[in-house]
Amino acid sequence: MDILSWFVAIPVLTVMAILFAKDLKQTRIISAIGMSAQLGLTTWLVYAYLAERAAGNAAAWLFKYDVTWFTSLNIHYTVGVDGISVAMIALTSVVIFAGVFASWRTDYLPREFFISLILLSSGVFGFFISLDLFTMFLFYEIAVIPMYLLIGIWGTGPKEYSAMKLTLMLMGGSALIMVGLLGVYFNSAPAGQQLTFNLNEIAANGIPVVAQQFFFPMLFLGFGVLGALFPFHTWSPDGHASAPTAVSMLHAGVLMKLGGYGAFRVAIYLMPEAAQDQAWIFIILTSVSVVYGAFGAVVQKDLKYINAYSSVSHCGLVLFAILMMNQTALNGAILQMISHGLMTALFFALIGMIYGRTHTRMINEMGGLMKVLPFLGVAYVIAGLASLGLPGLSGFVAEMTIFVGAYQHTDLFHRFVTIMATTSIVVTAVYILRVVGVLLFGPIRDEHHLHLTDATWWERLSTVTLITAIAAVGIFPLWLSDMINFSLRPIVERIVAAL
Amino acid sequence: MMTEGIPLEYFLIVSTLMFFIGIFGFLTRKNLITMLMSIELILNSVNINFVAFNSYLYPHQMQGQFYSLIIIAVAAAEAAVAIAIIINIYRNFRSIETDKVDEMKY
């Protein structure tokens, strides 16, 4: 079996193993082992990838592996990675690793919980390694569906409602994607030639512009729903608010990135002409969601809602950057996905840990926690600083790359919306400091909070993992951004050629 | 032949009338048996069609006539089962009014 398929195999095997687990103890140990293995494999992959590149292997896709699946429809199981997918894979394994430890103490149906969680992650990994649109879509839906159970069973608050809403909206999105994919498939080759789902072959053949004009919006919107594109973002606040910790982490941290990744890999890459024509509509939408999400977050009272709205804002920035369609901005988009993935996961992890202690998420019911929970408090501050783009943490790198890239456009429209988007950094500062000020600083509001205990070892582990990743990206961004840049070059050339 | 000089249209008119009378009966009569009878009307109108077409348009072959024979046979079988069930209905509902038989709806 080839190396990449292991990324799908390991989670599946872990799930199989969990089936035989007796109790929570064994379950979480198995999951921990499995996900650590995954993390190890990822580190190896990153290393191997960089080594290949260093050795001068300039192929667009490395570690390619191809099996024909449905001959008559020319559907293949094709996997391969470039710098971008390697980055995303790394993100995913870090987050899932942290997620397992963040949900260390799941008492209700633990086996089922870990099974669905890890199954979900396998879908995500599969999505990132696939080069064949059919398989990609298959993994996409595998990643989306367990959400329903995870939120519905282990969630809090109006969980059934939120779970159903989230599932239906995302599935509505994937419905659009399905139509789009079929459209792409049946336009994937000149008449008389073998139709294909293969990303690169389609790109090589090129899709007739007429078809593009019809299918680009479908695909972009479809993926946009998962990327929390305004006005299809409303699943996100409720969904995140009701979801259990690890699920929020994985969902906001990784799953929402599937949207951005797909929009970029499928919609933009395969249909650059239409993208060029229609970008402005979506640019307006995205820049709205950037500012709108930020302002929306300012007045929220529930920690998770605040974070959900800030996610809307940050993911809006991702799509915004993607639509800018130049090397730097796209690079920024990927970086932003990574950065937001890490820090929002950290946020949700911390929120979950705080909620687990205070049993409330309403910021006005808490206060002065820094005194009783120094570790969590400091971690929360770090997350906040990352999210408001403090240099030395990942957020800054991503946002600056996006802004500089977006500002490279020569026409006034693009530059204007860029300025619009930059204003979000101030609003972000406002709501982050508001939370930090109320939640952590000041006097303790509730005397019950006086004797709370600080983070346990697994909580520390999960938090530290994420913080390390954030800092690593923030302090040494060059290797990452160069890795992405290398793989972006051909894509950007193709997009530019479409101009 | 005894059908000398009777044009095909006449047969068709009769069959069509029978067909629609049958439909009408099926839609309006409340008694299940009567509904069954109206089905028979429909089937027989079809028979007339087949025979008439056969002997007027395609006299050299006999598909139509055989078809009608089969239809008659099948109709008999259908009627048998139907009546059996109707008896069953009577056992359960103490009536064979069709509009009584609406325990399951929506």
Next chain:
Amino acid sequence: MTNYSYTLFIPLIPLAMFLLIGLTGHKFKPIVSGYAGTLGLTVAAFLSYITAIRYFFIEGAVDGTYPMIKAVSTVWLRFTDTLHIDLGVLIDPISVMMLVVITTVSLMVHLYSLGYMKGERGFARFYAFLSLFSFSMLGLVLATNIFQMYIFWELVGVSSFLLIGFYYEKPSAVAASKKAFIVTRFADLGFLIGILMLSFTTDTFDFKTLTSLDGPIITSTAGASFMGLSVITWSLIFIFIGGAGKSAMFPLHIWLPDAMEGPTPVSALIHAATMVVAGVYLVARLFPAYAIAAPDALHVVGYVGGFTSLFAAVIAITQIDIKRVLAFSTMSQIGYMMMSLGVSGYGDHEGLGYMASMFHLFTHAMFKALLFLGAGAIIHAVHSNNMTDMGGLRKYMPITHITFLIACLTIAGIPPLSGFWSKDEILAAALHHNPILFGIGFGVAGLTAFYMFRLYYNIFWGTDRHYHHTPHEAPAIMTFPLLFLAVASVFSGFLPFSHMVTSDGKPFEAHTDMLVAIPSVVIALIGITFATIMYKKPSTIPDRLAGSIKGLYKASLNKFWFDEIYLFVTKRVIFAYISRPIAWFDRHVVDATMNLVGWTVTTASNKIKGLQSGQLQQYAMVFVSSVVILVLLFVYLISK
């Protein structure tokens, strides 16, 4: 050309200290962290002195110009092939000068805090933050390119946020820190936009390229213009907004007074000597660009500076809280520096203002730090910030008294103290370029003298309050910095600045202009005299005076109601008129629309349930009629 690469360690040592104390500080006794931090800073200071001596005196000017040396530089993040953020060390007159200023003041503050913060909770944290700040500030001044500067700019902002909010259980401190961060953040947005515009037009971040006379800015025939100003001008104005934010220029000044919530050493370090002058440094850094390519932008700088200096001086007169008085005087003095940059030209004697500004920056750092540390000692003694609770302290704390007096004389501009020289240059520069600004500066000189001595008398003379426990002189660890700084502020005036720090790096002869010097001294003396009359002995004159100019008095007392205005904008406009509506809209319009879809489907399914009536004949009816409809439909379709 000598190798300055070791200068890299000047910022890195404090960083190391920060990490060390931050991660392991809680393991040891607090004082250990204090010593560690101080030690680190001592080394850094030592290195910077070495650098300064080498740069100015050993190497000296290479064929008449002080060179701009990139000691270290490495690519940190690559945007495009031409645009990339480098991290490095830039050695040139102003950066070296700033190195000296920062490390000196910081070291003094480190020492001072050993006494001042003794026994505070979070002593270790305090020193960690101090080191972090020193690191960021040093990184800022050593920046080789504008983006590196932005990076450290942000870091400085955060460390100031952390230090202001050091007493995080005190709501007012939290509020102040929040205010400071957000206001400066807002200004930084301007900075960022400026950078974007600049980098887009010039396609570089590098200071060396940006400021070199044949660089893209100076040579660019900035075609695109907006409202009559070229893109370059606009971008430089935006960048200046960033500087104005950090340097608390009007109208972005509101955070500075509140920032006094932080521990006094912090105020001394950040909000008097170092961070607040970052704005000035930024403008100075890009000075050639301002002076040659965008004189309009430079005028903006000048006028903003001038106005701020006056505005702040007026407010300072009426404040009761001694730290606030000092804060406003800081604003006023920084306004001075800005103004003097604004009135400067490029090239030897034209660049007098530039030199003066840097000179004043230097001296001001010394005496203002001294003032704050003195104030700290006083507060330490009487446990209050209000001068109404003070008086006659000269008996109790002689050293503080003397040093404080020196500082006051210095800032008032009494020769031969350092303040006199730098202020004199500024006024001279203003006089030659812009009479109006000269007028302002002249007036401010008087006001400064007045309010400083008002402060001085109120603390050390005036009515002798009876304190619940007699105030005592601060311990030696605190008085030593006072003495040191006092010496510095006395003698730093004699540094031959015009030979070291000039707009184009070329030394020139600056001579004191009696035409300016004499009047400025006179007005300073007048100010002092008034203060003496009014405050030396307890008297009713102040109240009567206040009564006679009630309106102005109230306005000044309330800082011209600027906080209220800002509060209105944020609370009312942002919260009530933007965020809440958006949040409402999101729940009740966007989300409701999504729910509406679901609702429609379910209601539809309830509406049509009658179709399944359970009536056999109705089924048949539907069946037959739909057959008929289909037939008619298609016969029609086909016959067409």
Next chain:
Amino acid sequence: MTFQDILLMRHELLLSVLMLLILIIDLMLKGESRKSLIPVSLTLFLGVVIIGFLPASEGSIFGGMYKTNGTTLLMKNILNIATLIVFLQSAAWLKKEENNQKLAEFFILILSTLIGMNLMISSGDFLMFYIGLETATIPLAALAAYTHHQTKSAEAGIKLILSSALSSGILLYGISMIYGTTGSVYFTEVAAKWSNEPLNIMAFIFFFSGMAFKISLVPFHLWTADVYEGAPVNVTSYLSVVSKGSAAFVLMTVLYTVFPAMVEHWQTVLYVIAVLTMTIGNLFALRQKNMKRFLAFSSIAQAGFILLGIIGASQLGMTTTIFFVLTYVFTNLAAFGVVSAISNETGKENMDDYNGLYQTNPKLSLLLMLALFSLAGIPPVAGFFGKFFLFASAASQSFYWLVFIAVVNATISLYYYLLPVKAIFINKNENPIPSFKSDVYTRTGLIIAALGTLLIGLLSISYEYIASLSYGLQ
């Protein structure tokens, strides 16, 4: 015509023999020993199924009234497998005392309908087709009324027999028109002589509505829900899977072979009907509480999806349709299997009774969830592949809007497919259905269905095999 030629009718002959055998055995058995009929007939039928897969020669007999080829064999085998699963799942129910007298009837009736369906599939002319149709329909009415002491069952029976009689009457009227205009009832000759005259269109519509009734397409579906609800669970599953599937096969075959001349017309018909069927079916399914009725409407919606395959009017269309029916067989039988197991055990058929089922019967719950996800078209189970390929077939004719409507409907359907899942996993219940262990037959049936649901999609071999046997318009 020789003896060998008779053997072309292998499936039908075997089934008839089996029927007679069961009849005779039944005569011998008395009282309790009747129960032994179940294993006997199951084994015999298993034999039939296996023989069905042996390679067979193609050809046509009775002057082309009956023809057989790879495709027909494939379809028949699919039906056989489905029937086998149904038998397995009904064993538990047949063992009940009340059915002791009627054991044989169940098998005989089912087998006779199966014969009818096979005849329909193999028919080469409208006469054979009609015979098959009626043979496949009339016994079903008797089956629906199988538990004659229940009013619902009787109601189901009468509703089925009468409306099917009406529909076949109309269908016959259409055929008579076809005969009148083309002068033949042979598919080949009709196809040759076909012309799009208004009369022919009318005839076609009449014929089509007759078929639509069998597949229960809107607006000819109204009988479905009531009959499904009234009939015994296993009969319902047979109706919803085998009868529907066969009808779909036949409709497709006839459309492709007899009416290629008017392809764009019947594509339009299918377009309209498909949209109606999916939408109405979903809208009704939304608010069902009785599991059988719920599955009935869901199966109506599924029928709408099937049309998206047929509309492809090409080799791809046929392949996807057959493939989907194959996946549908396993999926739906898995769902019905669980429902019937539970209702045989506890007599509970309401969705609310399923609350908290996972606590007591995890295996059944998981299987039901699997089936429902498959019906909703969620990967990696078979349903996803089936649906995706169906849509592909419609898209290949660039009916993108139809596909769009279909996927929107799929999303709606996901909503109600999640309702039982919610009931099982999320809803709390103080006294849930007690945990029980179903007998070996049921379990084998469920396991087969589950394996099919899991693997049919992932193993592309099945799809490739079907593709190799499919053909487009003739």
